[in-house]
Amino acid sequence: MNTVVQTIETAKDANKKAVQSSMLSPRFYTTDFAAIDRINIEPLRQEWDIMMREYEGDNNHDHFQRDAAFAEEFARTMPLLSKEMRQEFIDFLVSSLTSEYSGCILYNEIRKNITNPDLKQLMTYMARDESRHAGFINQSLRDFDLGIDLGNLKREKAYTFFKPKYILYATYLSEKIGYARYITIYRQLERHPEKRFHPIFRWFERWCNDEFRHGESFALIMRANPHLLRGPNLLWVRFFLLAVYATMFVRDHTRPMLHEAMGLDSASYDFEVFRITTQITKQVFPIALDTDNPKFRVGLEKLFEISKNIDLSKKQGGVAGKLKQAWHVSNAALVFGRLYLLPVKRQQLTTNVRMEPAW
């Protein structure tokens, strides 16, 4: 029987947790490679070539190595963490590793299955970066004897098929949100170094510049193919904005202590991430979610409550548990639908596609 991993005590639990699929866990994706192969970036050739030179320059090639102080910091801070806090942090590491590795696999699979030289080169660089990121997190999991077997994860985890345009919307957003998340944590701990409870956060600034650049690549692809950013496609943009924001909100609220330890609370952290992401998306999306609308916040809070009820009914099991679960899931769909129908804001696209990671 496929039991749901609640707490991570052993390497086996950690590996199971990474493989497990749920509404909230990061997924692995596959797509229509032939369609990706046909993507044309020629209208933005100049910007594209500049970006490729940045990837080639690889300014983070020496970044993902631990320094001498890492082990010392780890040894000093870890005994101070409560058992629950340690659990939340490990959960954060496993879910971050899974999403880094998800990018690595997707970009690598695309690279292997296409011949389009522009896209192939891009995918090679991005897979290189994501493999470093995943490897670096895995080292930190190994410090707890909770290393993830990446080969096994690649074989065992379920893959979700997404049409190329969905891959573009979703991956663009997850790269930019990844940037906004890491930079918000980094800036907070820069102001409050006493709250840095693990050395890995020192790496976040240069790390998130990689994510920012990955997002830039998808921005160029979409702007070079503007039909992706108008008409009925905007309904999909709206859907992915909401799906990505809502998943992040609910997932982060399951780890309140983690944010509290950094002097943040999950909700204000998430709304700061939404604010930054919305500013960045002016480079591609002519619409943005109105995250300041009080109904938006109330809806997200409802989704979090419902997700706790879903967990409880899963734990309960049996026919009654299954029925309750189905009820809560349909309730979640209803709340999601209402959030989807809230008015969106129009925004003017930036003249230049490229942006600086200036947050």
Ligand SMILES: [Fe+2]
């Ligand atoms: Fe990454």
Ligand SMILES: [Fe+2]
């Ligand atoms: Fe990335």
